[in-house]
Amino acid sequence: MAKGLSRFIPTFIPLVFELVRHFKRDTSHNQNIRKNDKTQDKLATMEHLMVRLEKKVQLNRDVYIKSFNQLRFWLALNSVLLVAIFVKVFFY
8 A cells, every 4th residue: 555655646746836836826816916905995984984974864863853843842932922912912
């Protein structure tokens, strides 16, 4: 068995060197792509900006609703006072 195995070892040595060479070339190529490819950074930035925009829209919506409710309250109060003044002036 050792004799048959020793017959294949010289064949495997160049194959192993070729595999190592391809592996090193592929890893360096992948690292270069990651360095030059800014797509992930741009997508992350856009996602962050969209989240900030959604928060601002929600905050503006809350402020709008609160302001509208305050305005409605003061208009109702003014209407009641106007009716009271109208009743006081014309019916007493």
